[in-house]
Amino acid sequence: MNTPEPTPDLAAQLTEVLLRDHDVPAVLGAIAELAAAQLSGDRVVLCGIILKRAKRNTVVATSSAEAQVMDEHQAGFDEGPCLEAQKTEALISVPDVRHENRWPKYMSEVRDHGLRSILAVPLKIGTTATAAMNFYARDTGSFDATDIAIAQRYTEVASQMVAIALRIAQHAEDAEDRRRAMESRTAIDLAVGIIMGQNRCSQEQAVGILKAASNHRNVKLRELAEQITNKVGQATPSTSFEP
CATH class of the missing domain: 1.10.10.10 (Winged helix-like DNA-binding domain superfamily/Winged helix DNA-binding domain)
Structure with a gap:
């Protein structure tokens, strides 16, 4: 099976995001929206990004209000697949949250919101921060091998943009200091x-x-x-x- 590719203009879209806005939360928000669109198709896929920088609070960016609530719960409980993907730098797939025993507090919230599948993919952005992207869907087994390949290819491109945004933000912060x-x-x-x-x-x-x-x-x-x-x-x- 050939590895699927995101839309041909994805790199251009992400570059436009970076040129338009250097604020890190805004960049992450736009990236989350594009990521959700990449995997949605004829279904609804929610996306959230959790970014943690040294000595700074976790920043949550999402494609929708519902994804915002889910990632806020995850950050609040300090447990969940996105945080685990951050720490381990490994992709995590939860095909059916009803049978997932890890992260019990967080999974209880996910079930209550009617979500059934989760895919967490780490972003590789350097040594000064860690980040991962969460995808949510309402059906069990929503993310197959093709979806995973698309998500991984997307995060490869998005990681570069987030790393650049972080460097720009750091330069601005240094100048302000x-x-x-x-x-x-x-x-x-x-x-x-x-x-x-x-x-x-x-x-x-x-x-x-x-x-x-x-x-x-x-x-x-x-x-x-x-x-x-x-x-x-x-x-x-x-x-x-x-x-």
Whole structure:
């Protein structure tokens, strides 16, 4: 049997998603919708993506409100095929949830919603995050070898787009961190200058005074610096910084 391929313009569609929106949840949402369309055909297939980044909350993106509820339950219970596929980087197929004994709390919710088949496929996006895609259907045995091959081919292409979106997001976050650091440095430097002028002291002494006041008042150094400069200049100091 030949391996089936997603629609010929899939790569172009996913590239358009990335060009249109760099926000990671939005990119994942669009990818989930396209994935559901890939497998739906003459039936309804729901799709959800769970992405976990280091030191950040799990992000859930779905093709529909019902899939959203299912993946929220999965993330809330911290158990389920999608999370397992994340951890093991292995495809997981559940042809009939009524006879599935793993993940009991989550499976109970799936049954109550009338869903009967689940397919979980990991996304390969690098070492800084893990992700997997969940497909749901209302009939038992819905995902055969052809469907699995299509889902795997889709996730291969989608993984590249998610990895790029994550890199873009990381660069944006790094730039924002640098901007905030520059603004903090500017406020502190201005406050030190004000203290030097008011107390006729050296820069080192002014820094010591500012730190001592910060500790005594239990206020962050930047916040205290902004309070001092506000009293003098009537505005929060800012810096010109191009990320």
